[in-house]
Amino acid sequence: MKKLLVSYMTIGYPNEEDYLNFIKEADELGTDVFELGYPPDFAKYDGPLIRKSYSKVKSVFKNFSELISKSRNFTEKKIIVLTYLESVQNNLDEFLENVKSHGADGVLFPDLLVDFPESYSGYIKQISEKRLEHVIFVSPFVPDRLISEVSALSRPFLYYGIRPTTGIVTPVGVGTLVKRVKNLIDNRLIVGFGLKDDDDIREALSAGADGVAVGTAYIEAFEAVGLKGALDVVKKVRNILDEFE
């Protein structure tokens, strides 16, 4: 089965034109799902690069929903909007309706299980009622029982964050972690959050991941080289994924 490429990009980063070109071309280069970062008040579980990208777009744009609509014009792939529940919980219905009406297919709140473990099922229901999918984020910090419990609820896949924060490489046993979580779940498994290089990606896929999520590497390439650099990363990761078909 084809391995999935989930491409993360901060909405509007680094500017509107490059952002939209990225969506358009990353789609053509084989992205299967877009994960669009909607700037939260505090991206507490993200690394410095993604935090910086949020600060940058917050200083330029006011209306991120409009940019979701514009993204929709360039891709028919699934769009999952990522933000922190903490930032939107007080007007969640309004937020969900807003992103839905601007073309999002689903949402991902990386703090859902960690910070709202007693009420996560209520939030999932609330998201479903708005006819949006909900990707659930789990990590090595989530107990086995809870990973099993939420695995089947997550749509269109379960997201496993391999490292404690995005873009920061700490020594972890990628293969061991992925094999462990595969045994606990009954769903497609996307691995992300700090995958450091090609070897990490291959190790995750060899251990049974159904795809990978890439984000910081695009932003890093945008910073260093610009749009072309980010698209080269898309190509490279797509090629690795295709080795595993």
Place this chain on the structure above:
Amino acid sequence: MIEFIPRYWYNIVPDLSRPLPPPRDPEDSNFSRIELLNSIIPKEVLRQQFTAERYVKIPDDVIELYSLAGRPTPLMRAKNFEEALDTPAKIYFKYEGATHSGSHKINTAIPQAYFAKEEGVERVVTETGAGQWGTAVALAAALMKIKSTVFMVRVSYEQKPGRRTMMNLYGAEVYASPSEITEYGRKELRKNPSNPGSLGIAMSEAIEYAINKGYRYLVGSVMEVVLLHQSVIGLEAINQFDYIGETPDVLIGCVGGGSNFAGFSYPFIGSKKGSRYIAVSSSEIKKFSKGVYEYDFPDSAGLLPMLKMITLGKDYVPPPIYSGGLRYHGLAPTLSLLVRDKTVEWMEFSETEIYEAAMLFARTQGIVPAPESAHAIMAAIKVAQEAREKKERPVIAFNLSGHGLLDLSYYQKMEAK
């Protein structure tokens, strides 16, 4: 019997009832403290810190060194103590004071020094409160044939010259903290030249020193990897209890950062053995009764990632009580969660109460406990007295985390009161 030493450490994270909030940076940070850990903590130690494996293999060489350093430690029944308490309860204790460094701290010092040496590091650096951790690091480094530097909280440095001598004997360089040899220490001394020091300050000095010199920093408590290594205590105790055909109902340990309590009790919690788990702290520190559950730094300088834990605040300067090991402001994140969800109960006792407990224990069982460990003894007394009142016969087991033979000045002081 060496067979009692387990082959795997136990990690409680996969068995918790709710997710463990991950370490993170403060809101205004423009760098990653998690990334910083890469340059100060041995790689394998860091990998184990973030593992999701329930069981982590103990390297054969580490098992050998555990054996050399006094493991397995005895599990003993305190019959004479039971009689003195006139209780129907059975009381057992795991005697970590029997290790050569005199406390449980050697259980994580050995693997951390081992993994540091594997990376080719020539010196390890750490802080110490009461001196047990520093002694353990000094010994572990000596066994691995590498050098060690220890920043010792000033109040303990002055109160416990014996500890300092022991560290020097093992070959460690020891500095009173706050010291003049780090920027952080100098800053603290400028603010208050007679600063008694705290574990948080000493930690900050050790980390700064390790970063600037390219050494590796060894962690004494609070972080999950330390609790993982300390699980050797509880796993070993389970093997010993199985051997004598007994199962404890109540597990007790004293708590500074939480590693001896967790190391002793987590394997029991994980295997659903026992029904009460009691963490004991000092009523002079009031970590449980006054601490709040929030993200805070484990070190005063804020160099390490923030952890969500029960804390008195990183800038808290504890009163100079003698139980230096209990003067730390925070509590390990997994233990904080278990206290919050009431899996683990807590108690707090004063220095006077624990002195009485230590005296009774010494007179009935012959062991002079470290004042920290006497908190666990005091809790065992409370539970045993309850059992007498309720006419119940629970099996109580406490972790006697260290001996008090280098704490005799404390006992002299208390005697004089």
